[in-house]
Amino acid sequence: MKTMPWSAAILGIIIACAPAAAFAEGTLPLKHPHITMDKKTLQEGAEVFVNICMGCHSAKFMTYGDLMHYPEIGMTRKQVDAIRGSKPLIDGMTTALTAADAKMSFGKVPPDLSVITLSRRGPDYVYSILTGFKHDPSGRIPDGHYNAYFPGNNIAMPDPLAWFNHDPKDTKKIEEQARSVSSFLAFIAEPHQIKRRLLGRYVIAFLVLLTVVLWLLKREVWKDIEH
Amino acid sequence: MIERMLNTPLAQWIDERSGVVGMIRKHLIEYPTPKNLNYMWNFGSLAMLVLALQILSGIFLAMFYKPSAMVTEGGYTMAFDSVQRIMRDVDYGWLIRYIHAVGASAFFFLIYMHFARGLYYGSYKKPRELLWIVGVIILLTMQATAFFGYLLPWGQMSYWGATVITNLFGSVPIVGHFILELLRGGFSISDPTLNRFFSLHYLFPMILVAIVVFHLHALHVVHSNNPTGVEPSEKGVVPFHPYYTVKDLFGVGVFLIAFCYFVFFNPTGWGFMLEPDNFSPASSFTTPAHIAPLWYLTPWYSILRAFPDKLVGIIAMALSMLLLFFIPWLDRGRVRSARYRPMYRQMVILFFVSVLVLGYCGHVELTQTLRLIVRIATAVYFGFFLFLPFVTKHEKTRPLPQDV
Amino acid sequence: MSEPTDHKRRNFLWGLASGLGAAGVAGMAVPFVKSMLPAADTLAASTTEYDVSTVVPGQLVVIAWQGIPVFVVHRTEKMLEHLDGHYFRLKDPESHADPSNGHVVEATWMKTKEQRISRAIKPQYLVTNAHCTHLGCIPLFKPSAGQAEWGDTVPTWWPGGFHCPCHGSLYDLAGRVFDGSPAPYNLYLVPYKYTAETKILIG
Numbered sequence: 001m002k003t004m005p006w007s008a009a010i011l012g013i014i015i016a017c018a019p020a021a022a023f024a025e026g027t028l029p030l031k032h033p034h035i036t037m038d039k040k041t042l043q044e045g046a047e048v049f050v051n052i053c054m055g056c057h058s059a060k061f062m063t064y065g066d067l068m069h070y071p072e073i074g075m076t077r078k079q080v081d082a083i084r085g086s087k088p089l090i091d092g093m094t095t096a097l098t099a100a101d102a103k104m105s106f107g108k109v110p111p112d113l114s115v116i117t118l119s120r121r122g123p124d125y126v127y128s129i130l131t132g133f134k135h136d137p138s139g140r141i142p143d144g145h146y147n148a149y150f151p152g153n154n155i156a157m158p159d160p161l162a163w164f165n166h167d168p169k170d171t172k173k174i175e176e177q178a179r180s181v182s183s184f185l186a187f188i189a190e191p192h193q194i195k196r197r198l199l200g201r202y203v204i205a206f207l208v209l210l211t212v213v214l215w216l217l218k219r220e221v222w223k224d225i226e227h
Numbered sequence: 228m229i230e231r232m233l234n235t236p237l238a239q240w241i242d243e244r245s246g247v248v249g250m251i252r253k254h255l256i257e258y259p260t261p262k263n264l265n266y267m268w269n270f271g272s273l274a275m276l277v278l279a280l281q282i283l284s285g286i287f288l289a290m291f292y293k294p295s296a297m298v299t300e301g302g303y304t305m306a307f308d309s310v311q312r313i314m315r316d317v318d319y320g321w322l323i324r325y326i327h328a329v330g331a332s333a334f335f336f337l338i339y340m341h342f343a344r345g346l347y348y349g350s351y352k353k354p355r356e357l358l359w360i361v362g363v364i365i366l367l368t369m370q371a372t373a374f375f376g377y378l379l380p381w382g383q384m385s386y387w388g389a390t391v392i393t394n395l396f397g398s399v400p401i402v403g404h405f406i407l408e409l410l411r412g413g414f415s416i417s418d419p420t421l422n423r424f425f426s427l428h429y430l431f432p433m434i435l436v437a438i439v440v441f442h443l444h445a446l447h448v449v450h451s452n453n454p455t456g457v458e459p460s461e462k463g464v465v466p467f468h469p470y471y472t473v474k475d476l477f478g479v480g481v482f483l484i485a486f487c488y489f490v491f492f493n494p495t496g497w498g499f500m501l502e503p504d505n506f507s508p509a510s511s512f513t514t515p516a517h518i519a520p521l522w523y524l525t526p527w528y529s530i531l532r533a534f535p536d537k538l539v540g541i542i543a544m545a546l547s548m549l550l551l552f553f554i555p556w557l558d559r560g561r562v563r564s565a566r567y568r569p570m571y572r573q574m575v576i577l578f579f580v581s582v583l584v585l586g587y588c589g590h591v592e593l594t595q596t597l598r599l600i601v602r603i604a605t606a607v608y609f610g611f612f613l614f615l616p617f618v619t620k621h622e623k624t625r626p627l628p629q630d631v
Numbered sequence: 632m633s634e635p636t637d638h639k640r641r642n643f644l645w646g647l648a649s650g651l652g653a654a655g656v657a658g659m660a661v662p663f664v665k666s667m668l669p670a671a672d673t674l675a676a677s678t679t680e681y682d683v684s685t686v687v688p689g690q691l692v693v694i695a696w697q698g699i700p701v702f703v704v705h706r707t708e709k710m711l712e713h714l715d716g717h718y719f720r721l722k723d724p725e726s727h728a729d730p731s732n733g734h735v736v737e738a739t740w741m742k743t744k745e746q747r748i749s750r751a752i753k754p755q756y757l758v759t760n761a762h763c764t765h766l767g768c769i770p771l772f773k774p775s776a777g778q779a780e781w782g783d784t785v786p787t788w789w790p791g792g793f794h795c796p797c798h799g800s801l802y803d804l805a806g807r808v809f810d811g812s813p814a815p816y817n818l819y820l821v822p823y824k825y826t827a828e829t830k831i832l833i834g
Contacts, residue, residue: 021283043455058300058301060301060303061308061311061315063672063675065675066315069671069675085693089675090672090675092300094300095300099302109302111507112301112302112303112508114311115311115506118501118502118503118504118506119504119505119507120493120503121503153514189313189506190321191315192314192315192321196321196322196494197491197492198323199491200487200488200490200492201491203487203491204484204487204488204491206651206654206655206658207480207484207487207655208484209651210480210651210652210655211477211480211481211483213644213647213648213651214473214476214477214479214480214648215477215480216644217473217476217477217641217644217645217648218473218474218476218477219646220640220641220644221469221470221641222470222473222474223636224636225262225465225470227262227263228645283663287666287667290667291666291670312670312672315671315672316670316671316672316673317664317671318662318666318668318670318671319662319665319666320666321662322662323662323666335729476648476652510642571790597660
């Protein structure tokens with residue numbers, strides 16, 4: 001067992017470095033909203049997504065039917081019909097804005113948001129961006145495009161929730177919109193995550209039980225040997 | 228109970244015509260193993276388990292994955308879309324995908340620990356030199372397999388990582404351009420590249436299995452080393468079954484707990500197993516701010532970047548792996564285990580640390596300080612090989628035990 | 632070497648470990664096997680919705696369901712009248728046959744004789760599988776009676792219906808197959824129901 005400390009030390013170093021190395025360099029620490037995936041939040045987030053984000057962004061890997069079929073969102077047929085209009089249920093949620101028009105208006109094609117929380121720094125990042133529009137202290141970047149959390153601060157997306165200079169009595173409302181849409185995006189990035197974590201608990205519990213039995217067996221069998 | 232199964236008429240019938248029962252007895256049951264092996268000896272069997280898991284999950288992924296870079300709506304491709312389909316629509320597709328992604332990292336972690344055991348305890352010394360050489364070949368085959376596999380999701384990292392590495396091969400003098408064209412099948416990483424990488428990613432694990440079988444065969448000829456490095460007497464060995472079957476199974480249990488923690492609760496591995504940039508579809512027009520290979524290839528990547536001259540860097544990187552083949556001959560000491568070799572012990576620990584430092588540096592943005600650290604670590608890395616013949620010829624060793 | 636081997640405890644532990652291990656392996660096999668079942672997007676496409684009011688009276692529309700072509704015919708009063716008068720020329724006028732090949736010609740909603748004749752939930756809209764029951768070609772729509780439009784590709788007593796160009800099978804406007812046709816069965820039915828006044832859900 002003399003090498004256990006060694007392997008443990010090596011493992012420890014690796015695991016300790018991991019989160020540190022994963023931290024992006026030189027940007028503002030993110031805001032940390034309470035991301036939840038209850039039905040109410042997800043449905044509200046879906047509404048925000050459809051009414052505001054889908055003006056420019058698609059989420060093509062999420063179908064209208066999925067809004068009904070995933071029990072975590074659990075929209076009714078009526079709600080989905082109201083959202084999808086004449087688009088079939090199996091269609092992905094895509095924007096009407098063409099790439100060419102987007103390039104002309106914004107200079108950039110708005111990315112698809114299906115897995116945005118995984119391809120950036122999580123739902124906290126999305127929330128921070130949505131509530132991060134402020135006035136550029138140096139005055140170079142126009143209002144509505146200066147974002148404190150976006151790398152380089154110059155974001156092509158114009159303040160979608162009208163955060164900049166909003167009326168203070170609307171703060172709670174906009175924050176809730178940002179929170180619910182960030183939660184919605186976090187959910188659709190990986191719709192099976194709740195099931196995954198639940199199954200994981202059972203699997204690890206089983207494995208712990210199995211490993212304990214195997215440990216007892218090993219110890220029992222090795223009683224024969226002087227070691 | 229196993230004895231009863233092996234003595235049934237059916238088993239006898241099969242044995243008369245193939246010798247299988249005899250082989251099972253000789254290699255899995257009676258096979259003499261030193262009784263003092265510690266848990267560093269579990270990593271070989273764990274690596275085999277993960278190889279099996281990768282092949283299983285890989286075959287199932289291949290039922291749904293589409294190796295086509297044909298463009299689909301939104302700047303995506305059929306390949307990327309098929310991975311999303313696996314994650315969303317295929318029953319338990321997400322689980323199979325995560326097993327495969329986490330499994331790749333697990334495979335390399337286990338193999339690096341397995342290598343560390345070999346280096347520390349002198350498992351590469353006579354008569355186990357061939358075993359060691361085959362092991363290095365296994366590592367290289369694994370790296371090739373991982374390289375081919377990483378292109379398949381066709382994310383930003385997939386595309387640009389493949390671009391950088393294939394360009395590396397292209398920089399080799401004389402034959403470089405030919406190799407580059409062979410690999411790419413076109414003028415850039417494109418659909419033909421993806422298709423052939425898929426084929427090769429399916430093929431290489433099969434080659435790996437064959438090499439691993441040979442690795443095991445060679446092991447059973449020379450038998451396992453042990454932490455003292457001293458050949459055991461008859462009293463120092465035990466039959467493989469039940470002692471090491473039971474210990475290996477316990478090791479499997481512990482490993483699976485850690486493995487399943489990642490699969491079920493942290494499948495992206497803090498961004499080290501499934502990188503954020505790879506969730507963006509590949510675009511030939513924008514390069515990610517920060518291209519780096521996955522963590523298990525970062526030490527070699529660091530060495531490549533340590534040298535300002537591209538060709539020197541490539542040669543250094545190749546040398547860093549090729550030198551591994553020569554360790555059995557660079558080490559001229561008589562004693563096997565680092566337990567009894569104080570000088571070698573320090574050298575090899577320094578070597579491990581240099582690999583860890585190189586690995587860390589390969590993943591982050593290089594600052595001036597880090598660049599200096601990389602160069603020092605590279606010097607230590609190569610220094611290990613350089614000084615080995617001299618230090619080991621004249622090293623003072625501690626007295627060895629009589630038996631295990 | 633101090634205590635004698637406790638075989639009972641040892642065997643118990645072996646048995647327990649093996650049992651748990653076997654359960655674990657079986658449990659692990661489940662998701663892999665399940666992954667091979669039709670995926671969610673395949674199942675979502677397993678039903679097709681259609682608004683039959685988009686079909687003009689007298690018109691045939693062919694739509695897709697699970698990759699299969701489906702006939703939707705908006706039958707006029709006249710066409711419905713033409714369903715009578717050739718009872719004894721039909722192989723299976725009341726759709727009693729059991730093709731035993733996964734397809735059906737008879738539906739649970741066929742309760743009255745009228746329904747067996749019209750072969751539709753709402754008589755003005757016929758919904759059937761478009762494959763000829765002989766070898767699977769798609770029959771041509773020849774709705775008008777007589778030979779005026781169709782020449783002698785149809786018999787003189789032709790009441791209107793479908794004519795398969797491959798081997799000459801003839802069906803009436805309810806998809807019922809005529810004697811003398813190589814096709815053995817009436818046009819197969821697809822499972823459908825009305826979800827609204829003019830909206831059907833197939834599958």
